[in-house]
Amino acid sequence: MSGTIKVLNVAEKPSVAKSVSGILSRNQALRVRDGRSRYNRIFEFNYSIRGQPCHMLFTSVTGHLMELEFEDRFRKWHSCDPLDLYHAPVRKFVPEDKLDIKRTLEEEARRCQWLVLWLDCDREGENIAFEVINVCRAVNRHLTIRRARFSALIDREIHHAMQNLIDPNPWFSDAVDARQEIDLRIGASFTRFQTMLLRDKFVIDSATDDRNLVLSYGPCQFATLGFVVERYWEVQSHEPEEFWTINCSHRSDEGVATFNWMRGHLFDYTCAVIVYEMCVQEPTATVTKVQHKEKLKYPPYPLNTIELEKRASRYFRMSSEHTMKVAEELYQAGFISYPRTETDCFSSRTDLHAIVQEQQGHPDWGSYAQRLLDPETGLWRNPGSGGHDDKAHPPIHPTKFSTGEHGWSQDHRTLYELVVRHFLACVSQPAVGAETTVEIDIAGELFSASGRVILERNYLDVYRYESWGGSMIPTYTVGQQFAPASLTLDTGVTRPPPLLSEADLLSCMDKAGIGTDATMHDHIKKLLDRFYATKDSNTRFSPTNLGEALVMGYDDMGYELWKPNLRSMMEFDMKEVSVGNKSKDEVLATCLQQMKACFFDARLNKVKLLEAMAVFFERSNRAVGGDNYAAGEVVRQCDLCQESSMVLKKNRDGNFMVGCSGFPQCRNAIWLPGSILEAAVTSNICSSCNPGPVYLIQFKFLQIEIPPGFNANHLGCIGGCDDTLRQLIEICGTGSRMSARGRGPTTTSSNGQRSSNRHNGCVHCQQTGHSSNDCPSQFSRSRNSQSHTHSENGDPSVSCSTCGMPCVLRTANTANNRGRKFYSCPSQECNFFIWEDGVSNGNDGRSIPSTNCSASNSGRRGGRGQSGRNRSHAADTTFVSATGDPVSNRCYVCGDPSHFANVCPNRGM
DNA sequence: GCAAGGTC
Structure with a gap:
């Protein structure tokens, strides 16, 4: 063609x-x-x-x-x-x-x-x-x-x-792209943070296996949880208050009428008694008003997803999740229209009569359908509109007649019946009732009674889920007087609101824009799956201890992360993108920047979460492994990789360091003095270090390990501006690569070059905590050690026989001597080394053999000043393992030549 | 292992 x-x-x-x-x-x-x-x-x-x-x-x-x-x-x-x-x-x-x-x-x-x-x-x-x-x-x-x-x-x-x-329309699409990215970043960051922070620290008994427990966070699920907790707190904090009210009844030939006090009730007993006694003294009642009014009870609007879920929950106690599952199956089989719709008004083009016609043969509601189609009954009414239209799907309605199919469960029948009856009700006239209100006066106090007669049931005939109570009262005329059958002063107490039912919860979510018609039931189910909430047999939700603790923790921080505002704000921004008022990038940048700051702040205040959890749960003895990131507090962005953050952490040997969270891809690290007892990142930002922000750290030093004149409490900066910290690092050394006995005042003044390096800080990154040679950004370079073996506490102190520098205690990792400690010169220029046990035995140092050492006794040279100058020593001396494989004398974990991997402070991060 | 949103 x-x-x-x-x-x-x-x-x-x-x-x-x-x-x-x-x-x-x-x-x-x-x-x-x-x-x-x-x-x-x-x-x-x-x-x-x-x-x-x-x-x-x-x-x-x-x-x-x-x-x-x-x-x-x-x-x-x-x-x-x-x-x-x-x-x-x-x-x-x-x-x-x-x-x-x-x-x-x-x-x-x-x-x-x-x-x-x-x-x-x-x-x-x-x-x-x-x-x-x-x-x-x-x-x-x-x-x-x-x-x-x-x-x-x-x-x-x-x-x-x-x-x-x-x-x-790219704007519409952009809005979704932004929503997806924000949801992913917020959800994943908070989920990982709170899971890793809390899971192993507490015995969370609600879960069968809390090792695999995920404490997820999401803007929708947490807002949903927030509704549950808020109502629960309202119930918990309710203090019953006693009140008094006066009731009056009247009996006539036509029956009994109960009159309610128009003041409602009084909380002041004395006042109530005074009024009551006035009434008792002059008890004759005079009818002051009789009003007859026609009242209409309208049928529901056409059915959308949320109403389907709410009504199925209210009428049949069916969970929203199960309702949607059954509805999906009915839809797939062609019996009802698409079940995920916001729309609650029919298009004028829909052939509503045809849908009713199909139902005429049903044994239960077929005759009602026939009456609807008969113009003489006047039962038909064009359906009302609930004001929602997603422009994609019609309201949920029956699309195929059925009296029940083979293979349908009772729930399929029940839900199909609801959809059909709801549809028939929508196209029906409202129920009509006659209401009578009578007011009386007793000693100046007003009381009222009302009754209702249903004149036409109309839609109520088919919509059997709803009723409209009728109650008769006797006939009264204005001016009529009578003596009450009873006049009592009754007491009662105020009651708390009920816990949220599933229908209530759906209403809250709908009103606040949490989730979509297709996902709201998922968010509710997630609360149950995550052990954040439970649902009782009346479909009412209570938070679990876990759910309450999480909300309490964030609430104590002063954040509304558990309230719907976050989602509402996001939704507003999405709308702006979809109409072209804002760009996707603009919204992403602003929103993520705010959320990042919020996340950062939440982590600074993580103690609030821990405290809230401690209210409900026992502390766990379980060892916390691989949780460095959760424990780490961010100090600044890593200036080396420019991607990750530098976080304050404690190493396995108990010493503090600030390392890049991008490890092992990025090995940026700042070693802090071993004499630090406590360190915590504060929210104070350094005013001089760039690029910022660089958060100041509150240090607490061990007083006896720092020289006189230094304060044990120091608010320090690792950005390079802090001379006090630099001096303390210089004097005390860093605690990273040495055991505690390596700490203490050193003989740094004996080495002018090293001292000079330290005073100037790192020439590459300007930071304290390492020298230029140690700078992680310059890894191919050899490095000087910052560790010292001189000590004042009686531990051995060994100096290099070549350059006189204090030696570093290392651990051999070779077949013959694995685990055996030795001292060696930190300088790559010297090859001095001596076994630790040799020091205590009074042996002399020896230099590292040139090749095939295996840390054996071969190549012994003995004597100071004779270390292997005759050997060309590359930065990476090669050891050979028992298997014959070359083994670098650098740590294979972090590349640091001053230690081996088995004592690497970064191992296991 | 993490979100919320589509859908089967």
Whole structure:
């Protein structure tokens, strides 16, 4: 067919591909074939777009085609500081289970000239459209790309959409991209942080195996939890208050009427008694007002997802999650319309009568359907509108008649019945009632009674879930007087509000914009799955200890991370992006910057979380392993890798250091004096160090290990400006590579060059804590040691026989001497070494043998000043292991030549 | 192992 173009059409789900294909082809010459994905078939037919003959291929995806994830090196929980997740690179990719769909799209796109996107017309749909565009355009750069805009699967609308194609809207898609990225970064960072902080520190008895417990955080799940906790606290904090009220009854031939005091109740007993005694003294009642009024009780609006969930919970105590599962199955089998819809008004184009007609044969509600269709009954009424329309799906309604199918569970029957009865109710007249209100006066106090007679039941006949209580009261006339049958002063107490029911919770979420119609039930289920909340047999939610502790912890910090505001603000920003008022990048930058600061602050205040947990849980004895990042407090951004953060940590030997959380990719580290007893990052920022912020650290030194004149408490900066800290490091040495006995005042003045290095700090990075030679940014260089073996406490002190520098205590890692300690000169220029046990035995030092040492006794030279000057010594002296493999004398963990890996302070990070 | 959002 000359001039015919091939058009690839893609819908968001298979059912839409099928429906639209059926409408466009008018079911004429419609062919179907399988794609690579078993769910997403391909429909083929011919069509003409504005006179252009087209061969149409119509397939679908199943929701999002792509996922957003961190790049691999950030995906493991201990791969980085959770703070890094605010700027770690992310990527979009097609997950394994969607690859078949991707391949279908690629294959079909290659042979098409046009791509028409039939994704749902909402923000998520637009984002999925761009996912499809990316996949298709990657294999066919010449594709003409158009968007079909439709709001219902109705013939006229679909043909109109096809003839009036528009451009896809990148702003809508951008809003979703921003939402995804923010959700991922916030969720992952807080989840890792609180899980690693709390899981191993407490015996969390709610979980079967708390080692695998994940204490997840998400803007939706925590807001949902917040509603539960807030109501629970309200209930807990309620203090019953006694009140008094006066009740009056009257009996006549027609029956009994109960009159309520129009003041309601009084909390002041004396006042109540005074009023009551006045009434008792003059008890005659005079009727002051009789009012008759017609009242209407309207049927519900057309059914959307949230109402379906709420009503199923209220009427049948069915969980929202189960409701959606059953509804999905009914939808898949064609009995009800699409169950995930916000829309609660029918389009004027919907043939409502046809839907009712289908139900006429049902044994239970068929006769009601017949009455509805009979104009003489006057029962029909065009349905009201709840004011919501997602422009993508109609309200939930029956699409196929059934009296119950083989294989349906009771829940399938119940839910189908609800959908049908709800629909029939929507198109029915409201119930009509006559209400009578009577007011009386006793000694100047007013009382009222009311009664109701239902005149027409109308929709209530089919909507049996609702009732409208009728109550009769006797006939009264104004001016009539009577003596009350009873006049009592009654007492009662105020009651707390009830715990939130599932329907209440859904209402709270809906009102605050937490989740979507398709996901709200997931968030509720997540609270149960994470052991954050429980649900009782009345569908009422209480927080567990865990849920309450988490909310309490954040609340004590003063954060509203558990309130819906965060999501609302995000939602506002998303809206701004979707209408083009703000750019995606702008919103991402602002939001993530704020959340990062919030995360940082939350971590500084983590003690609040720990305290809140301690209220409910026993401390655990379990060893905490691999939790350095959770324990580490951020001091500044790493100026070496520029990606991760420098965090204050304690090494295994108990000494403090500030290291890059990007380890081992980045080995930036600042070693702090071993004489530090306590160190904690504060929220104070150094005013002189750049790039900032550099947070000051509150140090507490062991007084006896620092010279007179220095204060044991010091608010210090590791950014390079802090002379006091520099001096203390110089005087005390660092605690990183030596055992405690290596600490103490040293003979640094004996080595002018070394002393000079320290005073000047590192020439590469300007930081204290290491010398220029030690700078992690200069790893190929040899380094001087900062450790000292001279001591004042009687421990051996060994100096290099060549240069006189204090030696470093190391541990051999060779086959013959593994674990044996020896001293060696920190300078790479000298080869001096001596076994530790040799020192105590009074042996002389010896130099490291030139080759094949294996730390054996060979190559002994003995005597000071004779160490291997005759040997050309490279920075990396090679040892040979027992297996003959060369072993570097640098630590294989951090590359530091002053120690071996078995004593590496960074091991196990 | 982490979010929330689509959908099967």
